[in-house]
Amino acid sequence: MTQENWLAEEFEANRAHLSAVAFRMLSSRAEADDAVQEAWLRLGRTDVTAIGNISGWLTTVVARICLDMLRSRKARREEPFDLPVHGRIADTSKSVDPEREAAFADSVGLALLVILETLAPAERVAFVLHDMFDLPFDDIAPILNRSPAATRQLASRARRRVQGKTDVAEADATRKMQIISAFLAASRLGDIKALLSVLDPQVVFTPDVAAMRYNPSVRELRGADAVAETFKGRAQAAQPAKIDGEFGFVVVVGGQLRVVLLLTFEGEKIAAIDAVADPVYLDNLKYELL
Template sequence: MDDKDLLASRFEADRTHLKAVAYRMLGSLSEAEDAVQEAWFKLSRSDTSDVRNLSGWLTTVVGRVCLDMLRSRASRREDPLEYYVPDPLVRGADGTTDPEEEALLTDSVGLALLVVLDTLGPAERLAFVLHDMFAVSFDEIAPIVDRTPAATRQLASRARRRVQGATPGPAPDITRQREVVDAFMAASQGGDFEGLLAVLDPDVLLRADGGKALAAASKLVRGAEAVISQALTFARFRRDYREVLVNGAPGIVSYVDGGRAAGLMAFTIVGDRITQIDIIADPERLATLGI
């Protein structure tokens, strides 16, 4: 095996880790793939003979690539950020992912956290993701964001305060969470107001992302009674649904007449109550998820 083949082999060994970094940075599966590919281009053109920790070097390279992508995105973004739901990893529908890769990509990163990460500035997001999620030191992060280590620590600290409440606690009881989602679906299908009230947190938040194709469907709804009204409205159009896992948590895909997938619903559950519902209704994005 020559040096180039050896380098490629080392890179492939780190690919899933690097994609996990990029996914948390970008909240987009396709852009994460692009960032990892760009890291390979940089590696293949660089002299790494003096690099002692290639995995760490590649992690910071991906971080730098993602930072540039986030800054570019911020300058051209047109869609209202408050309605945007990041790309989920869906298992159990037509689209499938490798279970081992999915575990690495989604470990400790539910959609609720990705939504909050999208509200951070690019430098804050980088500092938080690299340090808090991947244990990269502030000394290594500082040159990427062109700040001192102390200032970089402050970036991460500000980000940490913003994401407080969205970061997951202990490993969830998926079986119990599925029971909560099943109760929600049964109550919404049956028009059971009290049943819905029993499983929704009083301050529950519903975010619906219709994209450009269904911009009128994009909305942000707060409070149990308002969310119940939306749930009962959605149920009138739903003909069937399928249970899936969304970033490792229970979710559902809704179908309308003709078997067309009309929406992906992801649930954030704390205790026995649903605290957040994120919906992707954009037909183009549903198609890219293989649903």
């Protein structure tokens, strides 16, 4: 069997699973088909000898594609993909089959799809992959450029919204803005007591590899005391921002985005702070200064 045929068989064996993952994230069968198709194209461009688990790799790739689509919601392609070599794999039909669409929606539940549409992209990906497909947070975290702890919090928050248990502090954007404003002011003033008042006792600070290269003194921290001590007198260049629909901070130096601090809230406290400086992530990031 040629490698091309083997890849085709592996992909077909995973297609139904990938379609289910994509549909639950996107709520659109057409967009889900596009995401799965893109995963096939990327597989064809990848050195498969470096992939230990084809199914896991494909799930991760589809999740990342869906995350990008949720963030941008770009108009989907109107023309079929051109696949001269692997054409038999491509589902190039763009026509909408109402019965097929309805059956897919029924398999998830219309009410759930409506609620999922209210979640921020990162929340939705974390919830779908963990709660619906049982992926561990350690595997989901790299997809979101978050730590496992922050990813767990995202899924937990999404779960409460899905279950109709969202508390006032979580739903109140004004209150979140008050929390991050208090954190920023306390950080700049070096006020440890004020910092501790807005940090969860078990808060986790996690920098990515690029952030640690950008600032060699940065490292992972656990606990409010350690995080407060690290942020004391800092954040001078940080600006509050909405990042992919969530609250956080951006650090812009010389007109260039260098680092983003992604915040995860638990009630009225900051439960996780993820510092991300990965250039690829930052290049595709959409944010709005507050």
